[in-house]
Amino acid sequence: xxxxxxxxxDRHPGITLLFxxxxxxxxxSMWEAGECDFAFFDRDxxxxxxxxxxxYNERLCLIGPPSLCAPLPDPVPIVDVAELPVVLxxxxxxxxxxxxxxxxxxxxxxxxxxxxxxxxxxxxxLVRGRRFCVAPIAQFNDEIAAGLAAHRNIDLPCFDRKVHxxxxxxxxxxxxxxxxxxxxxxxxxxxxxxxxVAWQPPEWxxxxxxxxxxx
Numbered sequence: 163x164x165x166x167x168x169x170x171x172d173r174h175p176g177i178t179l180l181f182x183x184x185x186x187x188x189x190x191s192m193w194e195a196g197e198c199d200f201a202f203f204d205r206d207x208x209x210x211x212x213x214x215x216x217x218y219n220e221r222l223c224l225i226g227p228p229s230l231c232a233p234l235p236d237p238v239p240i241v242d243v244a245e246l247p248v249v250l251x252x253x254x255x256x257x258x259x260x261x262x263x264x265x266x267x268x269x270x271x272x273x274x275x276x277x278x279x280x281x282x283x284x285x286x287x288l289v290r291g292r293r294f295c296v297a298p299i300a301q302f303n304d305e306i307a308a309g310l311a312a313h314r315n316i317d318l319p320c321f322d323r324k325v326h327x328x329x330x331x332x333x334x335x336x337x338x339x340x341x342x343x344x345x346x347x348x349x350x351x352x353x354x355x356x357x358x359v360a361w362q363p364p365e366w367x368x369x370x371x372x373x374x375x376x377x
Contacts, residue, residue: 165349170342177338185253193328199339200329200346207328214326215343216364217350222257222321225302226294228312237315240264247274249283249293257296260320300359307358324364 163181170179182192186204193201207214224231224238224246234242244265250258265271276293278286287293288302288311295302296316305311315321327346330339354361 166342166345169345169349173345174338174341177342179342185251186256187253200327200342203326203328204323206326211331211334212328213331214328215347216324217327217346218354218361219322219324219364220298220300220359220361221315222296222323223299223313223315224294225288225297225299225306225311225313227288227291228309229291230294231312231314234314237317239317241268241270243316244268244270245273247293248272248276249287249295250275250277251280251283251295252277253280254296257321260318261296261316264318298360300361303359 167179170177182189182198184192189198189201189203192198193203193207202217203214206216224234224243230246238246240261243261262272283295284302284305288295288305299306299313302311302313306313327343329335329343332340335343350361351363353359354363
């Protein structure tokens, strides 16, 4: 987001960017109400008025203090995840459901789970070395880069997800919307190439996407 704000201001100073952050249900509600031009979803969106572009693949991981991550294998078996001290965002309904589905298959259950807000997770638990959380690496990239956190994969295939940028259909976009869409593609492509946030490319090329967004 900071990079998009920076490039947007430099290249298109006449465009005002407003951002909202939330979980899929929050964003989907805003999208359906017409309260945003673009939104990121973990599924494809196709209607008569809108379409979505796959922009990157990411994986939900265990993020935790380096001292707690060090003895863990990678990936961590789901039965072992159940035994760890974990804190989840109270709104992470989907992630909790997938974990508990895996627990049922291995006849395990949470040994030590608490739920709170995402701000409390970062401030009170993760950085202070108390618990693991479940999140994409990009969400805690600064802490990982600073050595305050580490990560391990969880042995759940469903935690691999493809993120889409939903917006108006290309032929119905305004010039401002086309410009912002092209910037998102450019920034995402750069982040994939430098591997700093552990994103992987979906089945598209940045050149093709940039061409379609400016046609």
